[in-house]
Amino acid sequence: MPAEDAAVAAGFEHFYETLRRLTPRGPLSLTAASTLRRLERSGPHRLCELYAPEGISQPAMTQLVTRLEKEGLAERTADPTDGRAVVVSITDAGREAVSHRRQVRAEALSALLQGLTPEQYEAVVAALPALERLSDLAAEQAS
Amino acid sequence: MPAEDAAVAAGFEHFYETLRRLTPRGPLSLTAASTLRRLERSGPHRLCELYAPEGISQPAMTQLVTRLEKEGLAERTADPTDGRAVVVSITDAGREAVSHRRQVRAEALSALLQGLTPEQYEAVVAALPALERLSDLAAEQAS
DNA sequence: CCGTCGTACATAAGCGGGTGATATAAATTG
DNA sequence: CAATTTATATCACCCGCTTATGTACGACGG
Numbered sequence: 320m321p322a323e324d325a326a327v328a329a330g331f332e333h334f335y336e337t338l339r340r341l342t343p344r345g346p347l348s349l350t351a352a353s354t355l356r357r358l359e360r361s362g363p364h365r366l367c368e369l370y371a372p373e374g375i376s377q378p379a380m381t382q383l384v385t386r387l388e389k390e391g392l393a394e395r396t397a398d399p400t401d402g403r404a405v406v407v408s409i410t411d412a413g414r415e416a417v418s419h420r421r422q423v424r425a426e427a428l429s430a431l432l433q434g435l436t437p438e439q440y441e442a443v444v445a446a447l448p449a450l451e452r453l454s455d456l457a458a459e460q461a462s
Numbered sequence: 463m464p465a466e467d468a469a470v471a472a473g474f475e476h477f478y479e480t481l482r483r484l485t486p487r488g489p490l491s492l493t494a495a496s497t498l499r500r501l502e503r504s505g506p507h508r509l510c511e512l513y514a515p516e517g518i519s520q521p522a523m524t525q526l527v528t529r530l531e532k533e534g535l536a537e538r539t540a541d542p543t544d545g546r547a548v549v550v551s552i553t554d555a556g557r558e559a560v561s562h563r564r565q566v567r568a569e570a571l572s573a574l575l576q577g578l579t580p581e582q583y584e585a586v587v588a589a590l591p592a593l594e595r596l597s598d599l600a601a602e603q604a605s
Numbered sequence: 606c607c608g609t610c611g612t613a614c615a616t617a618a619g620c621g622g623g624t625g626a627t628a629t630a631a632a633t634t635g
Numbered sequence: 636c637a638a639t640t641t642a643t644a645t646c647a648c649c650c651g652c653t654t655a656t657g658t659a660c661g662a663c664g665g
Contacts, residue, residue: 323587328564330590331593332567334593335481339496353479378643401631401632405644424475447469451473541613607665608664611663613658614659617655618654621650626645626647632639635639
């Protein structure tokens with residue numbers, strides 16, 4: 320491991336904690352929010368396609384979907400081509416919830432961004448594509 | 463809120479999920495790890511100074527310290543100047559656990575960093591001070 | 606000194622969200 | 636068509652958080 324990577328890792332570690340505290344406690348758990356975002360971003364999925372990328376077990380996803388359904392944020396549909404399968408999709412209320420959560424976090428973050436110098440702000444913006452690329456790399460590594 | 467902030471927020475949101483999945487399942491909860499890092503970084507603290515910055519309730523911190531103590535990662539000491547207070551400090555085993563966790567995450571991250579172009583890598587390194595500054599701003603805003 | 610009040614921590618009860626083991630039903634296969 | 640695999644659900648359990656409450660010490664005015 321290159322030496323500089325350690326510095327990057329340390330910086331990310333600290334920053335991760337900061338981001339974590341930026342969305343104190345909402346009605347949605349981390350996994351619930353992440354799953355809703357996935358459904359919003361890439362459409363309906365069978366339950367068996369959801370739990371692995373979220374890093375939880377299949378029973379956990381069953382229960383999560385049940386909770387989301389109870390709160391009206393997602394819904395189950397039968398898969399016509401496979402009687403065993405369940406297709407999970409996000410509802411309008413779910414989209415609304417995701418959007419609201421995103422908004423809250425964005426505003427908290429925006430307040431912080433005001434405190435940066437223009438150079439620092441530019442550095443952050445310039446790093447965004449790289450961060451996005453890291454996310455993609457992590458996703459394909461997981462698959 | 464400036465329009466570009468929304469893009470930054472969206473990027474961070476995605477990146478946050480990536481970081482979250484980078485340290486899959488350890489023996490330490492997120493709060494436990496964060497608390498140990500705090501103890502490692504800024505020395506022993508009274509329990510009442512710990513729970514607020516971690517964003518949990520006082521009973522939760524009492525329980526967390528009890529668990530950490532049971533696992534030998536932290537220890538309680540009486541405060542000689544205040545009979546009510548408890549001073550919590552990290553043990554060598556605790557330092558070891560933090561260090562190990564950090565190592566695991568750093569290696570996983572390092573593997574991803576290999577996939578960046580040199581320009582992207584430089585952009586990430588260049589943004590580190592700004593990310594650090596954001597963490598500081600968040601910390602002082604919380605106080 | 607001494608009752609009163611605030612502060613620091615612990616305990617209790619309950620709940621959300623995770624786990625592994627197992628059940629059920631539909632699809633696949635030999 | 637019996638056997639097996641796959642997709643989901645259910646069960647029993649544990650961990651970590653919550654609020655409400657208990658306990659012991661410190662501070663402080665009479």
